[in-house]
Amino acid sequence: MPAATLSVTEVGSGRTLATFDVPDGAGWCVLWHHSVQGFEVADCYENRDGRMVLVRAHLPDFAAGLDHIPGRGRQVSDGQGGYWIEDIDEAVPGDAYVLRPGAGFVDHRIRMGEAEVSLSGQVSRARARVRIALTGD
Numbered sequence: 001m002p003a004a005t006l007s008v009t010e011v012g013s014g015r016t017l018a019t020f021d022v023p024d025g026a027g028w029c030v031l032w033h034h035s036v037q038g039f040e041v042a043d044c045y046e047n048r049d050g051r052m053v054l055v056r057a058h059l060p061d062f063a064a065g066l067d068h069i070p071g072r073g074r075q076v077s078d079g080q081g082g083y084w085i086e087d088i089d090e091a092v093p094g095d096a097y098v099l100r101p102g103a104g105f106v107d108h109r110i111r112m113g114e115a116e117v118s119l120s121g122q123v124s125r126a127r128a129r130v131r132i133a134l135t136g137d
Helices: none
Strands: 004-010 016-022 027-033 040-048 051-059 074-077 083-086 096-099 109-112 115-118 130-136
Touching: 004 109, 016 027, 016 109, 016 115, 051 130
Parallel strands: none
Antiparallel strands: 004 016, 004 130, 027 040, 027 109, 040 051, 051 083, 074 083, 096 130, 109 115
8 A cells, every 4th residue: 555644734724734645554753742731742643544543542640631541442551651542543543633833842743763743843823723633546
């Protein structure tokens, strides 16, 4: 199957913030710093036959808004006091979602392989919405 394209665009202006080619089976993570505790949180996705699928999440602590929901993946220790939720395997409806990147140190980012792009640093104004979408070529 040909690679799909992961694109991040600012809602309203349509300005492209990031674009990645994503071969079938390849993945990426959306990263940010927890607004209260400051540690890094990750939601990791994969291109499965052209669909955006949430596969795992890393949560360094049970801080405000972070928890494992029983029946949604399985929780395993990360060996450093935090945990991974593995095997979430949830397709994202419409292969896209809208995010409001956090300002300052929250710094929402996308990491694909060695490449990392700050979404927070590129939006045109505070509380701007961005659309993260996986589309076929």
